[in-house]
Amino acid sequence: MYPMIKIEGVRHAYKTATGPLPVLDGLEVEVKEGGFVAVVGPSGCGKSTLTKLVAGLMKPDTGRVMVHGEVVTGPRATVGMAFQNPVMLEWRTILENIVLPLEIVPNKLTKAEKMERANYLLELVGLAGFGNKRPSELSGGMRQRASLCRALVHKPEVLILDEPFGALDAFTREDLWQTMHKVKAEEPFTGVLITHDLRESIFLADTVVVLSQRPARTQYVLDVPDTGPRTLDDLYTPETAEMLNILRHQIEVAQGRVAA
Amino acid sequence: MAYVPDMKMRSAGGSFVKALTSRAVLAPVAAVLVFLVLWEALVWVNGWPNYVMASPSDLPPAYAKYWGLFLEMGWQTLWRTVVGLVLAVIVGLFLGMIMGFSKLMRDALYPLLVGFNAIPKATVVPIVALMFVGDHNFNTILMAFMISFFPIAVSVSIGLSTLEPEYRDILRALGASQSTIFWKIALPKTLPEFFGALKVAVTLAFIGTNLMEIVSPHGRGLGALFDSGKTNSDYPLMFAVLIALAALGIVLYYAVVALEKIFAGWAERPQG
């Protein structure tokens, strides 16, 4: 079976006033269908740039980005995105916000079917009954849950999460980790998670990719075993501690603080 | 998606009497009464004659004498202000869109607009009045427009340029066009800023209209009525015009506030 996402030899530079800024240089990432990859690396190394390439918002200077066996040449409606800032349209209810992608992606759903889908997702993320509230009535964690629903409403093949839990307090974040597992069990998607939190990467992903400092290349790939942590208690096992140690070391290498 | 008026507005419409006796109505009415009493007292205590300072009790006779003129001139002032304002909204929205979406255009146009806005409009009035002599309606509307489009252009451009990049990414990744993003998100998101600017613009347009009416020879409108009061040393008439202008200004302002409630009511934070 071919991988759902394949990034091969990608190099990319931004054009800036002071000349080209190389951001990606030798990026290799592969995610199998239904897989969940976490990407970690020093801040400013090019992680968000990677997500924009996968979403088809930009084209790489060299190399290829493939999704579902096709080279990505532009936006494709089969991508869902959620960011650290769970932006919501304040003049719409939560339900109306969640169905927004369905107003853009061509589909044959009736209004009732759209609402039904949105309501199902709300229940899945633990926001049942909040559909008719306004975004300003929700807490940060609740908005992030709603933003997750919006990213999933059109059943995307690829779900891109760019530091989605970065601004939340520790308790809320751990709640959302568990919600993510619940969602992953019900909704079939291939996930790309950008994160700063190594425990989060191990808890949620089956593969963790460590990027080097800018310009980023794939520095290290860690496979999280199938028996990896799936409850919060599993985060405190010796196996997890071992994986965390490896990742922490790799980050220090990436930051240039220790030799490889 | 249609805006649904919230419960507060609906119940206010439902019991009219309650609304009239609410603090929001009683407080300003009381303030106006106190103001009138103090004004009357000031004139009376100083023993000022009419040609120095008219008092509130002089006003009803002035209105009674000229009420036909007041209606006609008031209408002139009103429609020209509104037309000038509508033009300002159209041009302001257009300029704001260009500057909001293109950094190049913003850099290019901003200094020009700021410079234009900095010119005291009182100096422009005679120029315009002379340029299009005899075209009084056109002059007045042009003045109302010129003085009021600037805040609209600036607020719309700021509203658009501060649109969160996340929106653009989410929607563009789904294949949405620029115009979809504009109509679905950028424009509605800018409405609170737009109406904030419109409240400033409506007052400015009103000033523009009156400046032109006062300065133009053979002008019409409340400004011209004011000018004729001056020519005839009819101080009660001049003061009566001032009060009529204030009333008209209040009507215009609250018309904008009502529009804001309808189209951007969602931006109001729940109180308390």
Ligand SMILES: Nc1ncnc2c1ncn2[C@@H]1O[C@H](COP(=O)(O)OP(=O)(O)O)[C@@H](O)[C@H]1O
């Ligand atoms: N549109 C852009 N134009 C120029 N430089 C950019 C642009 N977007 C990001 N950058 C720069 O590229 C580098 C990588 O950005 P990004 O991919 O957002 O990093 P990360 O998400 O890993 O923090 C940063 O130094 C950032 O300043």
Ligand SMILES: [Mg+2]
């Ligand atoms: Mg980033």
